[in-house]
Amino acid sequence: MTDISLDTLTTSAARPRRDIGIKKRYAAERRFRLYGVLAIAVGLAFLGVMLTSIISKGYTAFWQTTVTLAINFDEKVIDPSNKRATDPNVLITANYPKLAEAALIEKLGIDPNDKAEVRKLKGFLSDSSRVQLRAIVAADPSVIGTTRNVDILAAANMDSAFKGQIDLEVPESRRKVSDQQVEWMNKLKAEGVMAEHFNTGLFSYGASSRPETSGVGVALIGSFYMMVIVLLLALPIGVAASIYLEEFAKKSRFTDLIEVNINNLAAVPSIVFGLLGLAVFINFLGLPRSASFVGGLVLTLMTLPTIIIATRAALAAVPPSIRSAALGLGASKMQMVFQHILPLAAPGILTGTIIGLARALGETAPLLLIGMVAFVADYPKTPFDPATALPVQIYMWANEAERAFVERMSGAIIILLIFLMAMNIVAIVLRRRFERRW
Amino acid sequence: MNIMTEKSLDDAVNAEMNARSNEIIKMRGDKVTVHYGDKQALFGVDLDVRQNQVTALIGPSGCGKSTFLRCLNRMNDTIDSASVGGKITLDNEDIYDPKIDVVELRARVGMVFQKPNPFPKSIYENVAYGPRIHGLAKNKAELDIIVEKSLQKAALWNEAKDRLNEPGTGLSGGQQQRLCIARAIAVSPEVILMDEPCSALDPIATAKVEELIDELRENYTIVIVTHSMQQAARVSQRTAMFHLGYLVEEGATDKMFTNPDDKRTQDYITGRFG
Numbered sequence: 001m002t003d004i005s006l007d008t009l010t011t012s013a014a015r016p017r018r019d020i021g022i023k024k025r026y027a028a029e030r031r032f033r034l035y036g037v038l039a040i041a042v043g044l045a046f047l048g049v050m051l052t053s054i055i056s057k058g059y060t061a062f063w064q065t066t067v068t069l070a071i072n073f074d075e076k077v078i079d080p081s082n083k084r085a086t087d088p089n090v091l092i093t094a095n096y097p098k099l100a101e102a103a104l105i106e107k108l109g110i111d112p113n114d115k116a117e118v119r120k121l122k123g124f125l126s127d128s129s130r131v132q133l134r135a136i137v138a139a140d141p142s143v144i145g146t147t148r149n150v151d152i153l154a155a156a157n158m159d160s161a162f163k164g165q166i167d168l169e170v171p172e173s174r175r176k177v178s179d180q181q182v183e184w185m186n187k188l189k190a191e192g193v194m195a196e197h198f199n200t201g202l203f204s205y206g207a208s209s210r211p212e213t214s215g216v217g218v219a220l221i222g223s224f225y226m227m228v229i230v231l232l233l234a235l236p237i238g239v240a241a242s243i244y245l246e247e248f249a250k251k252s253r254f255t256d257l258i259e260v261n262i263n264n265l266a267a268v269p270s271i272v273f274g275l276l277g278l279a280v281f282i283n284f285l286g287l288p289r290s291a292s293f294v295g296g297l298v299l300t301l302m303t304l305p306t307i308i309i310a311t312r313a314a315l316a317a318v319p320p321s322i323r324s325a326a327l328g329l330g331a332s333k334m335q336m337v338f339q340h341i342l343p344l345a346a347p348g349i350l351t352g353t354i355i356g357l358a359r360a361l362g363e364t365a366p367l368l369l370i371g372m373v374a375f376v377a378d379y380p381k382t383p384f385d386p387a388t389a390l391p392v393q394i395y396m397w398a399n400e401a402e403r404a405f406v407e408r409m410s411g412a413i414i415i416l417l418i419f420l421m422a423m424n425i426v427a428i429v430l431r432r433r434f435e436r437r438w
Numbered sequence: 439m440n441i442m443t444e445k446s447l448d449d450a451v452n453a454e455m456n457a458r459s460n461e462i463i464k465m466r467g468d469k470v471t472v473h474y475g476d477k478q479a480l481f482g483v484d485l486d487v488r489q490n491q492v493t494a495l496i497g498p499s500g501c502g503k504s505t506f507l508r509c510l511n512r513m514n515d516t517i518d519s520a521s522v523g524g525k526i527t528l529d530n531e532d533i534y535d536p537k538i539d540v541v542e543l544r545a546r547v548g549m550v551f552q553k554p555n556p557f558p559k560s561i562y563e564n565v566a567y568g569p570r571i572h573g574l575a576k577n578k579a580e581l582d583i584i585v586e587k588s589l590q591k592a593a594l595w596n597e598a599k600d601r602l603n604e605p606g607t608g609l610s611g612g613q614q615q616r617l618c619i620a621r622a623i624a625v626s627p628e629v630i631l632m633d634e635p636c637s638a639l640d641p642i643a644t645a646k647v648e649e650l651i652d653e654l655r656e657n658y659t660i661v662i663v664t665h666s667m668q669q670a671a672r673v674s675q676r677t678a679m680f681h682l683g684y685l686v687e688e689g690a691t692d693k694m695f696t697n698p699d700d701k702r703t704q705d706y707i708t709g710r711f712g
Contacts, residue, residue: 251518319555321553321555325556325557325621326557326567327516327544328513328551328622329545329548329621329622330545330571331571344558
């Protein structure tokens with residue numbers, strides 16, 4: 001009996017397989033994955049090409065060639081008629097480049113009376129020696145009559161030649177540096193007198209017609225002012241508007257209209273905001289041109305929709321159970337919003353704000369229209385003084401022909417990218433750290 | 439002998455008082471209707487909530503029992519499209535009267551929700567929040583006492599006393615729900631509304647919360663929405679059966695579960711629909 005029952009327990013026979021298209025489905029999935037990988041690869045390749053190009057062109061901007069010369073602050077050159085005690089203009093208008101030239105002539109062992117040779121020295125040192133040496137004398141007039149070692153900036157073309165950016169195979173007549181200058185350069189280099197140093201000037205100088213003395217100093221200050229203004233205006237206005245729309249306003253056609261328009265505003269080209277700023281802030285309200293204050297206002301208008309959208313999303317993401325809990329305990333709507341919803345939405349709001357700020361930092365077009373594309377050599381002391389901004393500085397340098405300006409443009413792009421990346425990293429870190437899971 | 443009789447007399451009086459207090463109507467719904475936009479969710483519900491009793495609201499999903507519950511502390515106000523008609527009174531005062539402040543009402547009629555929803559703050563802060571916004575404690579020491587008492591009443595003190603500063607969201611589901619009950623108690627409400635408080639809990643946590651509800655009855659009036667017939671039978675003294683927005687039948691729980699007047703109640707309780 002038992003045997004029989006055991007015999008009946010045979011395993012079921014394999015049924016003929018139905019064709020349910022398994023192979024096709026997997027093939028489709030593999031194809032889709034491949035497309036995804038390809039898309040990412042293309043994106044990364046473009047990013048790589050862009051970064052390589054910018055960095056390879058721009059990293060040299062962070063170095064600057066100088067020539068260390070023993071400058072003899074010769075009284076005969078600075079103050080030939082000895083009137084400096086009575087006439088302060090003497091020290092200001094003195095022919096300082098001559099001091100630098102004399103020191104270079106001595107260093108190279110050229111006969112100072114050989115006019116032809118001396119003429120070839122033109123364009124070797126930067127004319128900025130005038131400002132540099134004048135500052136030394138102004139700070140300490142007793143230096144006159146003594147000799148001191150000073151790092152004089154090389155002229156932009158010599159700087160380029162020193163960095164190996166000028167092709168010496170090109171016939172002499174068609175390049176910016178002569179064979180003689182290259183020979184002197186190599187001599188000074190061998191002696192260790194001519195060398196590259198970290199280019200602090202790139203960060204401190206303002207606009208200049210000479211590449212070697214131009215930098216992003218003014219642009220950094222202008223951008224900083226604008227970021228502060230955008231943060232101070234756009235964050236409170238944007239958060240207040242979002243809280244009202246999301247938590248207090250009754251849903252109606254009117255609020256729907258506002259919502260649609262905010263989304264539209266976020267998509268309005270930034271140059272339109274620039275025109276608006278020009279019309280309203282400068283022409284109508286009479287605010288100063290080229291001022292970072294006006295730039296900040298325009299960028300605030302541009303950033304507001306971004307912040308409002310991000311804040312509303314962050315507020316809406318707070319679960320309704322928290323709202324019910326607070327209201328159920330007898331919290332007023334205001335207490336619910338400020339004691340529960342807002343703290344929970346804060347990371348999202350901060351992230352949105354930082355991303356909005358980053359966008360504003362990289363914005364150029366509206367600033368062109370309000371006159372922030374200007375030759376500003378002096379630091380703006382207040383947000384109402386003329387200033388430029390980082391991206392505008394890049395735009396201006398991009399218009400210059402000289403090789404050294406191209407290098408600086410790439411350098412400024414690197415600086416801007418570093419700022420943007422830093423801001424985005426802060427946004428990501430904030431989101432990671434304060435994000436709550438429900 | 440004399441003393442004994444006096445004592446038994448006292449007992450009798452107390453019992454009489456208790457019996458009478460059980461008959462006090464704490465909240466009364468009079469022809470309550472609720473519309474969500476064009477859709478009507480409640481049709482003229484007349485229901486009394488008696489003091490120091492547990493009233494269970496039962497009925498199939500979508501029958502309007504939660505809607506009715508949310509009318510009792512005006513939580514429906516937070517839904518833009520909801521409009522409430524009829525009259526609801528608390529201690530004979532119309533709670534939808536414009537003179538009644540909704541914040542004050544919710545301090546008197548507390549609520550515990552279906553899903554435990556502690557604030558993402560410490561256990562202490564969760565319980566202290568209500569008393570703090572209503573100014574119920576003059577200083578930190580008083581607040582500490584309120585927090586301790588509330589947690590004790592919610593049978594959570596022993597588990598939570600050493601971790602008051604840890605986040606409330608770190609507790610288990612059952613503990614979280616008891617924390618929410620403690621949070622509601624801390625405001626010293628007169629009525630506590632519970633919207634399926636055990637539906638997200640396991641049987642052991644459910645038993646604890648049910649036990650707690652029975653104890654709380656001594657001091658509070660409780661209205662509970664539940665999907666569990668057994669739970670309604672275990673914890674409530676009175677039961678109201680809702681169906682499709684109408685109140686089908688209301689009565690003492692014992693009677694409702696043994697000898698209901700309406701066939702729909704009979705069918706629902708025996709599991710024939712719902």
